[in-house]
Amino acid sequence: MLEVTELACLRGDRMLFADVALTVRPGELVRIAGPNGVGKTSLLRLLCGLGMPEHGQVSWKGARIDRAREAFHRDTLYLGHAAALNDLLSPLENLRFAAACHGLSADVGQSELALERIGLGPQRDLPAKVLSQGQRRRVGLARLYLSENVPLWILDEPFTALDVTAVRDLAEWLDAHCARGGMVVMTTHQDVPFATPMRTVDLAESAC
């Protein structure tokens, strides 16, 4: 369970939001909504421990994430704006590196399967620099197919640049994750048909 209490975020000398409270329980799909610039990405970065909150705290399974960093990061997957790809490495090499860094056991076969499921089977050995925007996005998302046992997924605009079929497949996979008892916190501006009831948190209400 992810618990957020009285969270406030300072960007430069401007308070983005304050008093954000949020609880995510197993099986829940939470969407952070709000207009551009309201601090959705900043909130997600605070949730995964990349930023330090100005006030308040984030707890995972009852322990503050800055005190139990290693256990928390073992249970978390964060996909940000940047695809975290190196242009000189192939999708397969990029994926295997990302998985290894997170202590996920992913041999070549599993990684190839994940790339096939995300629709990058034929491109898996090309250098990432020849991929299109949508394909680059997919390499990052392929990690979701290796992270079934990682309970908390924090996704920043996962549907950007994806085609209709890919959006549908990804939504199904997120539904499956929630059905397994996983948790998804994400931002998106698209209307995606989820089977799981989606809880929307409007960040504009907490904006300063």
Place this chain on the structure above:
Amino acid sequence: MLSVFLEVLRRDLLLAWRNRADVLVTLSFFTIVACLFPFGVGAEPNLLRTIAPGVLWVAALLATLLSLHRVFSQDHTDGVLEQLLLSPEPPVLWVLAKVLAHWLTTAVPLVIAAPALALLFDMTQSATGVLILSLLLGTPILSLLGGVGAALTLGLRGGGMLLALLVLPLFVPILIFGAGAVDAYLSGTGANAHLMLLGGGSLAALALAPWACAAALRIAVE
């Protein structure tokens, strides 16, 4: 736990191989800077022999400086750095792997090229040996301290210049003991003290720099 270290090291070495031109640029820069001095100061053999250790050390220092920005900048732009910071393993491990990869792809080629340049300055064989030893013991400090500087200036505008201002003063002691080792050997007092100081400095940097580097990277991505 070791797997993160090995994965990052393997990846950075692979990237250096795919980006061989970068390594060659550093090496060429080192060679050219060293070759400029005989043109500037004249081809008097005794003078060249005297200045050789200092010149080669300064050239190695500048070549290292030229390559330092590569350690983290690409990963910072790509977002790989964020993912590494979210790894459950301690950041010190992969920071060390990245610095080691930098040392292997920058300093080691310089050390290999140094004997050829020593020949250009008419250094004796045994003096060249001491120079190589001093470079091998001293360059890890350059990579480690430079890594901290690179992490501190990450993502800043004009970061390259700032990096030079930040780390060059810190490199002064290494230059003194590195070039001093050869002078001490030639003057007959023996290079042991200098080399031991360089080795000790390397160990101290190894013990402290990765932590400072990891802390600076955390601030840089925030």
